[in-house]
Amino acid sequence: MAKRTVEDSSDDEPMIVKSESNQQAKPKAKKIKVEKKEKIKKEKEEKEDSPEKEDDDEEEERKWWLEEKEDNGIKWTTLQHQGPLFPPPYEPHGVKMLYDVINQGKPVELTPAAEEVASFYAALLGTDNGNNPVFQKNFFADFLKTIKQEKIPNCPIKEFSKCDFTPIFDYLNKVKEEKKQMSKEEKKKLKEEKEAIDEIYGWCTMDGRKEKVGNYRIEPPGLFRGRGEHPKTGCLKLRVQPEQVTINIGADAKIPDPPKGHSWGTVSHDNTVTWLAMWKENVNESTKYIFLAATSSLKGQSDMKKFEKARELKVRQLATCLYFIDKLALRAGNEKGEDEADTVGCCSLRYEHITLEPPNKVVFDFLGKDSIRYVNTVEVIDQVYKNLKIFKKEPKTVGDDLFDRINEELRKTPADGTIAEKVLAYNRANRQVAVLCNHQRAVPKSHGTQMSRLTDKILAVKYQRQEVKQQILELEPSLKKQRPELLEPESDLDDEFIKRHEIALEEKEKERLEKLLIKENEKRKENGEELLNSLPEQKKKQTIPTMDKLEKKLQTLTDRIQAQKMQMVDKDENKQTALGTSKINYIDPRISAAWCNKYNVPLDKIFNRSLREKFKWAMESDKDWEF
DNA sequence: CATCGGACTTGTATTCACTCCA
DNA sequence: TGGAGTGAATACAAGTCCGATG
Structure with missing residues (x-):
């Protein structure tokens, strides 16, 4: 078998994509063009070939990605949903915090509301947040505020440093422990209850189709866990009341019932947005939304749109390259190694190699074949000039490839390799994207043990x-x-x-x-036969293979051995890179799916179940699909 | 023409649930 | 058999984009 090693090349960037789809913009009727027509035909043929009978009870799965859709800013026409789910009311536990213990302080009497806030902090004792002075300061200010509002008589609490939350901390831990120790039946019951709620709140009907709702829960009260140096970290996040919530729903839909004794703040029927409910959070006054899940067609569509945009850019780059090769007879320009002269051709031109002179001139200055300097000023057509402006746009700078969308790292997959080798090649490409995006992680502490x-x-x-x-x-x-x-x-x-x-x-x-012996004896016991001390020596009938x-x-x-070695290399190379974010957000899943088809790698080696679900629209991309 | 904020997407910390080994 | 360790799921904070506003 031919052995091909996959080597990382130095500095060619893989293709990455950053979302541009911000829905505020409502472009006028623009078609998303995909190779749809042939596909639909193909689908039909396949159906006829193999009449599927599975899932007949389920309604026909909709393949929205094969439909032509106008992008006119309208997100839906009918929308029905159950509204958000509110967290349960606080149940006081009665465990009292201590105050000023050194001076004969006593357990402090608190109202349920104050106890709740104290418990929020108590739960964080010893954590990074709990130890953060800013967090402590903000929490304590809001805690005092609550005490005041609650008009607790003779409340002694004045200073954070005299507070002792450990009784509550211990109590909360105990509860956690007990939860862990629950019997199987209890756990099962809890799970079933959760599933029943999910069945109700987890789904909505959009344009007559059932769609998964993402976070249908109103965020519970707690302490704001701002990251880094956030000045408001630790502030009390108040309980959200139905009166603060806006429900967005179809005009003809039944408005979900607000919790008993309450009413909704506002009910709107805005079909140019995708959210189902919205409220303002009190700490930063930011808006919180309830959206559909990542697996929903709405999210899928905007995801696809995002990648289509990137594809467009690639086409633009190819066209511009071709224009120069044609007009100026520039060389194509290959990837080059570290140890070769830094000469470039058209496709490997970098940011610093061209300058733009308005209105339509391009100045080239680079080292070409045999390090001969190429300096030339040329007039170009408007479209090319416009394109180059886009390719030089921030954040691109000196050293970056001008035509960065053209090279595909995945081409390095060894066609005749094993699955493991191919997966390794894929992960290497994925890793380059992750490194490029700076998705780092700490080396897992058990890395060494795992390797050995x-x-x-x-x-x-x-x-x-x-x-x-x-x-x-x-x-x-x-x-x-x-x-x-x-x-x-x-x-x-x-x-x-x-x-x-x-x-x-x-x-x-x-x-x-030993186990065999035990089993054998059990059998003998049942049959009333005499027990054995050891198994009879097996007749060594070991047939010669x-x-x-x-x-x-x-x-x-x-x-x-080969597969395991590959896995090990993969694991080691991956120890400080997190692949998840780039796989979820930046790499066009159709590239991956097409790659799987082309190289006969099962999809599940690349995408876990939920990603396959999220990227359902991309999973059928056949081996010829091109970004 | 800067800044604000609504509507999303992206990133990360926490929790859950499963696996694998002692 | 349970408990450590892991990857997946979830929760929610943070970042981005762009039109509105004044």
């Missing part, structure tokens, strides 16, 4: 392979000459490991036999 565990796993397989090789040679000693590799000892398989491994194997075998079987086994083991 993987090493051991590989060694264990190598050990097995060694044995199989020996068996082959015993069966057919003549192979020693023909296939000397069978004689070669496995790499890294040292005596120390073999010893350790054999002991482990022996122990495992012993355990297995055939050459065919041994060869097959050798191959499986070799494959397994």
Whole structure:
């Protein structure tokens, strides 16, 4: 098998995309053009070929991504939903905080509302937030405010430093512990209750179709956990009342009932927005929304739009490149390595290589083939000038590729590699995007252990392979000459490991036999037979394996080693990069899906279940699909 | 012409739930 | 068998974009 290694190249950027779709803009009827017509035809044919019978009870799944849709700012025509779910009222626990213990302080009597605020803080004792002075200051100011509002008689609380929240802290921990210790039935019941609520609030009907709602819960009260140096971190986030909430719903829809004894603040019927409910939060006065879930068609559509925009940009870049190659006979320009001269061609032009002179002149200055300087000022057509302006727009700067959308990292996938090798290639491309976006993470603390565990796993397989090789040679000693590799000892398989491994194997075998014995005795007990002290020595009927079987086994083991090695390399290279964000937000899922099809890699090696759900619209992209 | 804020998308901390090993 | 460790799900804060406003 040809061995191809996948190597990271130095500085060519993979394609990334940042959302541009901000819905305020309401462009006039603009069509999203996708290769839809042929697709629809194809779909139909497939249906006829294989009449599907599964899911017949479910209504036909809508493939919105195959529909032509006008983007006129209207997001829906009919909308029905259940409104938001409010958090349950506070249930006081009666556990009292202490104040000024050193001076014979006593447990403090608080009203439920004040107790609730105290408990918010108590829960955070010892955490980063709890220890943050700004957080403490803000919390305490609001705590005092609450005490005042509650008109608690003779409340002694004046200083944060004299407060002792540990009784509440301990109590909350105890409750948490008890929750963990709940019986299976109790847990199951709780889960079912949650699912029942989800069934009601988790769905809405938009344009006659059932769509998943994202966060249908009104955010519960608590302490604002502003990150970094946020000046308001720790402030009390008040309980939201229905009177503060705006419901957005179809004009003909039934307005959901507000909680008993309450009414909605406002009811609107704005079909140019996607939110179902909205309220103002008291700490930063920012608006909070209830939106549809990421898997909904609305979100999917805007996601797709985002990537279509990026695709457009690529087409623009290709066209502009072609224009120069055609007009000025520029060389195409390949990727070059670190150790080669920094010369460029058209596609590898960088930011600093051209300057724009209004209204329509472009000045080239770069080193071309054989490091010959190319300086030229040319007049270009308006469209090209406009394009170049876009390609030089911020945040692009000196050193960046002008035509950054043209190179695809995924081309480096080894077509004849194993699945594991291909996945590694994919992850490397994904990683470049993540590195580019600076999606870093701390190296997981168990990384070392995990790596050595993987090493051991590989060694264990190598050990097995060694044995199989020996068996082959015993069966057919003549192979020693023909296939000397069978004689070669496995790499890294040292005596120390073999010893350790054999002991482990022996122990495992012993355990297995013990279990067998127990089982056997149980059976005998039932049948009233006499019990055994040890299993009868198995008749060593070990049939001598055939050459065919041994060869097959050798191959499986070799494959397994290969796959595990790949996994290890992947894991190690990935230890300080978080792939999630780029996979969720920046990489066009159609690129990934098409890649999977092209290289015969199962989709689930790349996308987990929820991502497959979110990107349903992209999952069918066939192998010829091009960004 | 700067700034504000509504409506979204993106990023990250926390919680949940599952797995795997001692 | 339970408990540590993990990746997925969730919650919500933060960032972005762009039209409105004055």
